[in-house]
Amino acid sequence: MAMELSPRKPVLLVMYVAVFCVLTASAKKVPVQTIGPIFIFGDSTMDVGTNNLIDNCKARADHPYYGIDYPGSQATGRFSNGLNTADTIVQLLGGYDFSPLPYLALVNDSSNFTREILNGVNFASGGAGLAKATGKAFYGQVISMEEQVQQFKAVRGNITAFLGESKGDNLLQNSMYILSIGSNDIMEYVFTHPMTPEQFVVNLTNTYAIHLKNLYCKGARKFGIISIPPIGCCPIARSPPGSACSDEPNNLARACHASFESLLKNMSSTLKGFKYSVANTYNMTMSIITKPTDCMFSGFKDVKSACCGNLTTLGISECKKGAHLCKYRDDYLFWDGVHPTQKASKLAANAIVFSQDPDFVSPINFSSLRNA
Numbered sequence: 001m002a003m004e005l006s007p008r009k010p011v012l013l014v015m016y017v018a019v020f021c022v023l024t025a026s027a028k029k030v031p032v033q034t035i036g037p038i039f040i041f042g043d044s045t046m047d048v049g050t051n052n053l054i055d056n057c058k059a060r061a062d063h064p065y066y067g068i069d070y071p072g073s074q075a076t077g078r079f080s081n082g083l084n085t086a087d088t089i090v091q092l093l094g095g096y097d098f099s100p101l102p103y104l105a106l107v108n109d110s111s112n113f114t115r116e117i118l119n120g121v122n123f124a125s126g127g128a129g130l131a132k133a134t135g136k137a138f139y140g141q142v143i144s145m146e147e148q149v150q151q152f153k154a155v156r157g158n159i160t161a162f163l164g165e166s167k168g169d170n171l172l173q174n175s176m177y178i179l180s181i182g183s184n185d186i187m188e189y190v191f192t193h194p195m196t197p198e199q200f201v202v203n204l205t206n207t208y209a210i211h212l213k214n215l216y217c218k219g220a221r222k223f224g225i226i227s228i229p230p231i232g233c234c235p236i237a238r239s240p241p242g243s244a245c246s247d248e249p250n251n252l253a254r255a256c257h258a259s260f261e262s263l264l265k266n267m268s269s270t271l272k273g274f275k276y277s278v279a280n281t282y283n284m285t286m287s288i289i290t291k292p293t294d295c296m297f298s299g300f301k302d303v304k305s306a307c308c309g310n311l312t313t314l315g316i317s318e319c320k321k322g323a324h325l326c327k328y329r330d331d332y333l334f335w336d337g338v339h340p341t342q343k344a345s346k347l348a349a350n351a352i353v354f355s356q357d358p359d360f361v362s363p364i365n366f367s368s369l370r371n372a
């Protein structure tokens with residue numbers, strides 16, 4: 001076993017990162033209510049404050065030094081020094097300065113609820129997975145993918161109640177659904193091995209299929225899937241710290257990417273109107289790790305250690321006040337033991353939204369999917 005995980009020292013099993021020399025294009029400011037709002041599902045890579053609103057949840061980024069580079073140096077619940085990948089992707093897609101707000105924040109805000117959900121909703125919860133139980137043993141309460149889809153169903157009902165069935169459906173079919181989840185399922189598998197790796201990949205793919213079908217049946221058509229990064233390379237997974245990446249989670253991440261891609265291909269050929277784009281964050285992140293200085297746009301000086309958190313014999317300690325904090329955040333690929341820096345999230349988003357390289361995003365980029 002390569003990693004140390006204990007309930008005392010929660011580790012957010014998820015990161016990703018990435019990327020490359022990519023094209024930039026200027027984002028058009030079209031009101032999202034016209035082209036369709038963006039709905040975001042996933043884990044800590046996408047969480048913009050959901051977990052702050054869950055009482056019994058230990059996966060939290062609601063304290064310094066999280067958010068140190070966010071406007072106002074606010075710790076918003078993003079597992080980042082600044083913006084996370086939910087923010088950077090929607091910014092580049094256009095019409096947004098930040099991710100849509102968390103469902104749990106909106107649902108309590110009755111005066112603005114309907115207006116806000118027409119701008120999109122973020123359901124993502126740090127520590128969550130595709131399987132319903134994932135994350136719960138380590139973090140207490142997290143919002144599983146199944147529950148996130150349930151919450152979306154309620155939002156869909158609210159939108160169609162407001163706009164009418166036909167107009168509401170039309171809007172939701174034009175909306176984009178971004179999913180970034182699965183790393184926590186792999187990490188729990190690595191600690192428990194309840195089945196063979198082959199069975200696990202099939203099981204996880206079938207679980208993904210159930211969620212995608214449920215979303216499709218509720219009118220979702222445009223799926224932007226962010227697959228699993230090389231989680232064996234995040235600082236916490238290098239044991240001892242600074243040594244080579246762990247093979248087992250990395251091998252599973254690659255196998256899942258191939259299997260998810262096959263699933264999406266099949267779904268798009270059998271389900272009318274099903275469109276997708278799948279981002280290969282494994283490839284993106286590995287390109288940087290293996291060639292950190294190769295690309296004029298990346299220029300990371302450190303791709304192995306965490307900017308925030310102390311190096312201990314057990315790994316990397318939690319990122320919190322008093323912990324080690326690097327001075328130049330943009331020099332680092334990793335913010336804490338698991339998650340990318342804002343700089344890395346910006347690079348990842350650039351490739352996901354705009355790249356034409358099928359090694360990074362296929363069969364189309366997120367920008368093309370948005371306009372499809």
Ligand SMILES: *[C@@H]1O[C@H](CO)[C@@H](O)[C@H](O)[C@H]1NC(C)=O
Nearest residue numbers: 052053054104105107108109
């Ligand atoms: C929602 O509002 C209630 C009552 O105003 C409050 O007690 C609760 O903490 C709020 N929940 C969230 C998730 O903000």
Ligand SMILES: *[C@@H]1O[C@H](CO)[C@@H](O)[C@H](O)[C@H]1NC(C)=O
Nearest residue numbers: 105108109110111112113115
């Ligand atoms: C609703 O939105 C308005 C304007 O953006 C804001 O001033 C107000 O605080 C919001 N209401 C709640 C309950 O958050």
Ligand SMILES: *[C@@H]1O[C@H](CO)[C@@H](O)[C@H](O)[C@H]1NC(C)=O
Nearest residue numbers: 110113114154155157158161
């Ligand atoms: C949204 O839908 C839920 C579930 O159907 C309902 O309980 C809630 O009252 C609705 N909210 C608004 C503002 O219409």
Ligand SMILES: *[C@@H]1O[C@H](CO)[C@@H](O)[C@H](O)[C@H]1NC(C)=O
Nearest residue numbers: 194202203204206207208210
């Ligand atoms: C995955 O495996 C778990 C544990 O055996 C099982 O409960 C679950 O139903 C399986 N999921 C699918 C979609 O096959």
Ligand SMILES: *[C@@H]1O[C@H](CO)[C@@H](O)[C@H](O)[C@H]1NC(C)=O
Nearest residue numbers: 205259260262263264265266
């Ligand atoms: C996709 O379809 C092909 C051909 O029918 C099949 O061999 C493959 O297993 C399917 N992939 C998934 C993930 O279901």
Ligand SMILES: *[C@@H]1O[C@H](CO)[C@@H](O)[C@H](O)[C@H]1NC(C)=O
Nearest residue numbers: 280282283284286287359360
């Ligand atoms: C990206 O993925 C493809 C297919 O999985 C692989 O052949 C290629 O070598 C990868 N490229 C990089 C840069 O990792």
Ligand SMILES: *[C@@H]1O[C@H](CO)[C@@H](O)[C@H](O)[C@H]1NC(C)=O
Nearest residue numbers: 309310311317322323324325
């Ligand atoms: C962590 O590192 C910081 C800065 O290097 C140091 O001040 C602090 O004492 C360390 N904390 C622990 C628990 O080792």
Ligand SMILES: *[C@@H]1O[C@H](CO)[C@@H](O)[C@H](O)[C@H]1NC(C)=O
Nearest residue numbers: 025353354355356365367368
């Ligand atoms: C996205 O992909 C399409 C098709 O490959 C390409 O034409 C376009 O330049 C890429 N970037 C943007 C911003 O659409």
